[in-house]
Amino acid sequence: MNIRNALSVVLAFFSLSLVLFSWSQGTVAYKNYQRVSEQLTIDSAxxxxxxxxxxxxxxxxxxxxxxxxxxxxxxxxxxxxxxxxxxxxxxxxxxxxxxxxxxxxxxxxxxxxxxxxxxxxxxxxxxxxxxxxxxxxxxxxxxxxxxxxxxxxxxxxxxxxxxxxFTTTTMASLHLVRTYVVTVNSYFHDIRVGILQELQEDIGLRARGIENIRDQTQSLLAFDIMYSNVVELVDDDIRRSAESLSDTLTTFYVPAQDRLLLGLETSAELEAVQDAWLGATEQVDQLIENALVSIFERSQMTLTSDRNDALSTLRRSLAISFFVFLTLGFSLFFIVRHIVSPLDELRGRMQNIVDGNLKPFAKGDFLLKDIHAIADALRVFRIAEVQRDRSRHTQLKLYAQISETHQMLQSDMKSAAQVQLALLPRPGKIADFYFSTFFEPSKMLAGDTFDHFRLSENRVGLFQIDVAGHGAAAGLVSVAAQIAARRALRSLKPHINLADAMSTLNAHWNSELTYFTMVMAELDATSNTGKLVQAGHPHPLLLKKDGPLTRLGNGGLPVGVVSDAEFEEIEFPFHPGDRLIIFTDGAYENANKNNEIYTEERFLQFLTDNVACDTNNLVHNVRELLKAWSGIDNLSDDVSLMVVERL
Amino acid sequence: MAAVTLLTKDIQVLKSRIGIDVDQTPRNLAFCNYTILEDRVFVVLDTLNDERFNEHPYTKNDPFIRFYAGAPLTYLTDVHLGAFCLLDSNPRADFSRGDMAELTDYADQAVQIMVEQLVQND
Missing domain, CATH: 1.20.120 (Four Helix Bundle (Hemerythrin (Met), subunit A))
Structure with missing residues (x-):
């Protein structure tokens, strides 16, 4: 049910109640008026x-x-x-x-x-x-x-x-007084007719009639006394005519009648008392007539006043009803024009915004401030929605651009990674040495690189590099470092100190490029010896056949940190069955899911536990170790491992 | 009156305008100087009731500005190029939130048009 229907139902009930109320009020007023009008007619009748x-x-x-x-x-x-x-x-x-x-x-x-x-x-x-x-x-x-x-x-x-x-006490009082006058009139009439009858009777036959008349007169006086007490209760102005009549009867008429009756009994001075009695009769007659006229005028006046009051009440009732319905009509018009219709309009606007129809709407002229505020707030909501639409559009454009750029970068990185991989040597045998390697970049491009190659018939050279950082920048630097290292090692003459080669490499390294750690080594199958120089790289390990694991090297500064740094060459025996293990710090510094580093100590222990494995198995086990510790796909640092076995 | 203004060091350029004859004004006379100080719409309902503007030359002389509302043209964070502004020679009793929102939207559209032209020119 919408607001318009709900309001229609509520107002219909309200209007019906008003109609019934007004109808009942009007009916009561009309019936009252009708009743008083009828009373007026009946009173007149x-x-x-x-x-x-x-x-x-x-x-x-x-x-x-x-x-x-x-x-x-x-x-x-x-x-x-x-x-x-x-x-x-x-x-x-x-x-x-x-x-x-x-x-x-x-x-x-x-x-x-x-x-x-x-x-x-x-x-x-x-x-x-x-x-x-x-x-x-x-x-x-x-x-x-x-x-x-x-x-x-x-x-x-x-x-x-x-x-x-009777509608009022005044009317009841008037009735009381009128009844008194009418009753007195009846008695009076009977008495005077009786007297007239006796006047034409013979004097001898009058006694009984006169007695009867005296009885009637006593009844009249008794009634007069009784009624005088009752009439005392009504208003002064109403009872005045009755009192006047009563006074005249008792003080004037009855004495005159008594004299007449005496005259009738005795026939003395009958003419004179008869005239006096007739005069008194006329006076009483006149008083009765006046009293009746006065009571009638008073009752008519009262009823006319009552009727006018009833008419006024009826008119007032009709006027109030008219005003109430006028107010109701105006209220209905106001509610529909300034509340319901604007709410309809605002609902339409809201639905448009919700449906994404964001066309501007007319400002509108709303009389009520509340409605105006809602309409104004809707304008703000529409603009917010317009801006959200525009932002979404811009966001999607940016995403498309980012996606395109990302794909281009990915493609470039893939190519670069392929180049980097192509630069790495294949595992295998060179002279009397067997090389087994493991390489796993943490990103697409690695900062790690290495190489091994033959220097002369029985000599091989090798190196391993770890450029600071990882990713594209470290990858590119690693390529430059590899070229520089290869050149330094290839141009190495027999019996030339490796430390000098490292110093030369360090001195010529472009200071704007990132520094790197490195191990460079030369192995000689003829003399069964090896020598190496360490530049900030993890210590290489020498695994003698049936012997313990030995750390080689004295540390040294990374290449590219200090241009005139000095390096030290280490020489070591390298007999058949001996193995040299070189690795970057990624081999033991990758973290597991608990963010725990594997540590060099644990890595050395792992190698010690695996000394009995052949070279390929040793490399394989290191790979499995990394896989179990942090997962090959979740490496935080590049990993390079090279194992050289003297055959 | 309405205008899209750009503020340079010395002048205010009216890049687009309706009901205004001049195409630039000295920077120090620009109402928009106040608009670019904040990120929201700047409103002066009656310049005669605002001590910053009741003696302003554009209030006392032609065009006898009595009402001003301006939304900043925000290009980057804290970079306001100018303003999208409304002017009137009669004061107003109210400038509602809805009015402000719509004016801000016009300013955003103006910036978008300018940025798109910038990208095309690049």
Whole structure:
């Protein structure tokens, strides 16, 4: 999974979470708004319903007044129909909400509207009657039926209340106060209708009715006291209208009613107290109406405020969601534009470098410093790779040149080695002497060389040279030394001291060339003697037939070190069966794999142990010794060995 | 402005140049004198903020150099022939490691071309 895919998955989950979160927030805010809006509608509908109920009550009061002949019917009075219209409007509003329960209540209201319309028609027929008594009886019968309608309307109002519920304590307080006013209104209505009924009764029949009215009044006052205690709990401004109503009832209306009831019982000053009572009734009526209007305005104001709050919350929720998604969108754009895309680009560049595609890339304009630093570091890596490529190319060219030069050198060295080998004598017999030799250069060219040849019929000359160092330079010097030595020995006259020949050779040796050690010898079969001169070379060994191994010579300086050096000639007997052994220091100075030198002492001991061997076997054993000690291919110094046997 | 310069005892020779009119300058006025002292890229982001160059004739007069970056032309160890340099009449805020690496590479290529010509002439 690459970074783009991983980021897509992570951000998809993140976005989904945000959507769900915003959705839940928005839904809650919207539902709250919807609920408060519905409450506002229901509150309005309930108020209209209450107003219609009150109007119905007023109509009942008017009907009662007509029935008790307190007033006369006027055709301008709209009895019942106005209340029916008002209820019809409420039903329509509830029906429009779409809520199933509210629609059911709406239907119930319409049924009541139909009933009220029937009663309105009945009322019209009744007022048209001429007989006052019959008319009065029918009107009070109608009143009883209207009371039932009013109670059903109050039930519907209660059902509406349950449907809406309360959202705040203010609404609950308002409900409490409104319930108080409505209940007082019910009591008040029943009482005043009762009083109106008693007004048209004969004085003798009034006692029971008046008692009943007094009971109702006591109930009203008891309710008023009980509710006053409850209403104490709500806010001052809300309960003020209820308190005003309560005060008016207890201090003004009830005394007026008491006087009226007394008047009814005694018929004394009935006209005056009746007018006072009607005035008090109107005042209470007015207070009830004012209280209801004030409570309705307050509840509407509260609910409108709640709805506005809910609307604000909804708008805020939508605005926050919009801002969150805007931020998310911007974040996505930023991440993709300034992080993911640059990383893609850098990954491509890195892969190009790894794949060896070292074309320069554009500098690029990266907003983030970190990305910019990575891009810059990649430029450095590319250049490092370019330089490595160039170095590798140059290295390979140099290797080719080295290889070519090496092959040329090897070829030259091979030729030189062949020349050097060609200069060496073959083993074999000369006069009465047998020569056996062993030669092994450590490099292709050796600094060692030797020669032996006949000087006269019974005389042979021989020499062995070890030029300081080894390799090509020592090899070339050894050739020059060999030529010089051969010339010196060949031009040697009988009885001439070998030391003089060595001195001449030393004096004429080019001082710019490397010095060398040397042994030069002359063997005479006639006199059975030998003589030699040693110039810094390892001591030659004389192996007498059946005798011990003897070191010959006194050392001497190497040739080419001091131009006027002096050398000493040694003479020794050399009878048939005697052997002379000459060797370079490589015979005992080569090291084994432990870097240990073989040493001259051990070499002499080895020869002593091999004195019984014939000449060829002796040389062969020395070769085997070297092979076992350091290996023929791993010699650190050239090795030359010459064994001369007197036959 | 860019140039490949070679320093002799007395003069600075501009073997190759872009945006520069002269083909040589006195050695003592060469910015590249500082470049050849070390093996790494020598950078002056703003000559006016560098006391070595704020009074320099090429800073105060034409070509009014404000920015300099030079990579030494290294032929052998400790042998710097001159410099591959960039110049600007405006100062710069930054000369990154990547810029330095690429400038060094240009200097190496210049030396390689010169060495190849040397081998051919031999």
């Amino acid at each position: 309930r108020n209209s319903l209450l107003a219609a109920t009150v109007r119905l009550q007023d109509d009942s009061y008017k009907i009662a007044q007509l029935g008790s002949a307190v007033s006369e019917f006027s055709s301008s009075d709209v009895i019942l129909n106005a209340a029916a219209d008002q209820l019809r409007n409420v039903a329509r509003v509830l029906n429009e909400t779409g809520d199933v329960e509210l629609r059911r209540l709406s239907a119930a209201l319409l049924r009541e509207v139909d009933i009220i319309s029937l009663y309105a028609a009945e009322f019209a027929n009744t007022v048209a009657l001429q007989d006052r008594d019959i008319q009065s009886v029918q009107l009070f019968q109608l009143l009883a039926k209207l009371d039932l309608v009013r109670n059903r309307l109050l039930d519907i109002r209660q059902a509406l209340l349950q449907e809406a519920g």
